[in-house]
Amino acid sequence: DAKTTQPNSMESNEEEPVHLPCNHSTISGTDYIHWYRQLPSQGPEYVIHGLTSNVNNRMASLAIAEDRKSSTLILHRATLRDAAVYYCILGLYGGSQGNLIFGKGTKLSVKP
Amino acid sequence: NAGVTQTPKFQVLKTGQSMTLQCAQDMNHEYMSWYRQDPGMGLRLIHYSVGAGITDQGEVPNGYNVSRSTTEDFPLRLLSAAPSQTSVYFCASSYSLEGDTQYFGPGTRLTVL
Numbered sequence: 001d002a003k004t005t006q007p008n009s010m011e012s013n014e015e016e017p018v019h020l021p022c023n024h025s026t027i028s029g030t031d032y033i034h035w036y037r038q039l040p041s042q043g044p045e046y047v048i049h050g051l052t053s054n055v056n057n058r059m060a061s062l063a064i065a066e067d068r069k070s071s072t073l074i075l076h077r078a079t080l081r082d083a084a085v086y087y088c089i090l091g092l093y094g095g096s097q098g099n100l101i102f103g104k105g106t107k108l109s110v111k112p
Numbered sequence: 113n114a115g116v117t118q119t120p121k122f123q124v125l126k127t128g129q130s131m132t133l134q135c136a137q138d139m140n141h142e143y144m145s146w147y148r149q150d151p152g153m154g155l156r157l158i159h160y161s162v163g164a165g166i167t168d169q170g171e172v173p174n175g176y177n178v179s180r181s182t183t184e185d186f187p188l189r190l191l192s193a194a195p196s197q198t199s200v201y202f203c204a205s206s207y208s209l210e211g212d213t214q215y216f217g218p219g220t221r222l223t224v225l
Contacts, residue, residue: 043216
């Protein structure tokens with residue numbers, strides 16, 4: 001299974017943008033890049049996913065490098081509620097297995 | 113929709129006891145799975161199901177049994193609890209097996225003494 005590398009922790013100030021990096025140098029052509037987050041004492045929740053092009057939704061933006069070996073999750077204005085562990089996960093979309101393989105993720109702290 | 117629900121929220125067992133963790137979803141999802149999360153770690157897949165009557169093993173299946181008699185329910189059974197099974201357990205579901213967005217329940221925090 002393709003592996004991702006993320007920083008253990010990051011800090012941000014409230015209402016400032018946050019860029020969460022993810023390296024996935026062994027990504028295959030059929031791997032989608034998924035981001036989930038886990039708020040304290042809750043189950044993970046979906047944030048965004050993409051294949052090759054940059055993606056935007058109401059929660060965040062996903063910027064994918066041209067060679068697809070890295071990506072960045074962008075929270076445009078961090079709030080205190082965005083403090084969570086963010087997981088970057090590679091997975092098949094339209095493939096034969098939908099299981100997600102979680103690493104340790106990046107713990108984001110947001111300061112008021 | 114209630115989404116994915118799990119019961120109980122908390123449970124304490126003694127070594128050797130058995131119990132069933134319940135998971136239900138009301139979104140008519142075919143795919144359901146169980147993960148465990150140990151302190152400071154990511155989630156690891158225990159078992160999953162691609163539809164009623166069909167289950168398969170994940171990364172860490174030993175000590176756990178599952179069955180899927182209905183689309184809605186996917187219980188996880190601990191046959192003989194061990195302290196190594198102390199963890200938080202999450203159930204998830206998605207519309208299809210094909211890498212679709214997964215929806216997670218709130219978790220069951222299990223302690224085995």
